[in-house]
Amino acid sequence: MTEPSARSTGDVALPDQALVEEATKKSGLVWVRGGGPARALWHVWHEGALHLVGDGPGEQPLPQLVDGGTAEVTVRSKDKGGRLVVWTAAVSELEPHAPAWEAAVAELKGKRLNAPDAEVMTERWARECRVLRLEPRAATTDLGSTSLAEPPLPTPATTRRPAPAGLPRLLVGRKKKRA
Incomplete structure (x- = not known):
């Protein structure tokens, strides 16, 4: 007896679509690579696709994500933090105030x-x-065993300064007073 062919939504087979959707919905952030280094971005899952907002003052950067292009989305497991699924997306920019x-x-x-x-x-x-829609096209769960860890990207939001000398004493003093 032959197995029935998997129905598909877009280009992603239905079982993979379900994994992509559930994993992406539950994850607080995803790693998105549009051609340069991958960036951690917050998002929402809405109507079968991942949606992002950014590239404005005070918002997350959306580098190298262009209308009509593709992107690679890596979704991490919410409990362990490891890669759960990687999927390719078609990127489209939504027109402001359109439905x-x-x-x-x-x-x-x-x-x-x-x-x-x-x-x-x-x-x-x-x-x-810009508000972007990333619609799944292909997914993989065979992620290999190699680490994709990289040093953090440079940003003005991070500072590397030593802790003030008196800080440990202040923290220890608070613990003693509470006890």
Whole structure:
């Protein structure tokens, strides 16, 4: 008896589509490579695709992700943090205030943490940012056993300074007072 062929959604076979969707929904961030180094990006899963907002002031960078291009998305396991699935995506930029953009932004707005301008955030996104849709095309669960660890990318947000000399004494003093 032959097995029935796997139905597909887009180019991803249905069992892989289910893994891609569930893993991506549950992961707080994904690693996205659009041609340069991979970046950790926050996202939402909405209507069968991953959605990102960025490239504006105070938002995450979306380097080398272009409309009509492709990207590689690596999803980590929420409990262990290791790679769970890697999938290839078709990238499309959503037109501001189009119905698809409005639906995606409604989801993204709920996940955006620490926004300085939550009341007018969506208008700022329409003016200054890009909203991207990454739709799965192919997936793999055979990830090999090699580590893909790399040094962090340079950013002005990180500082490497020694801890102040008095800090350990302050922390130890607090523990003693609590006890």
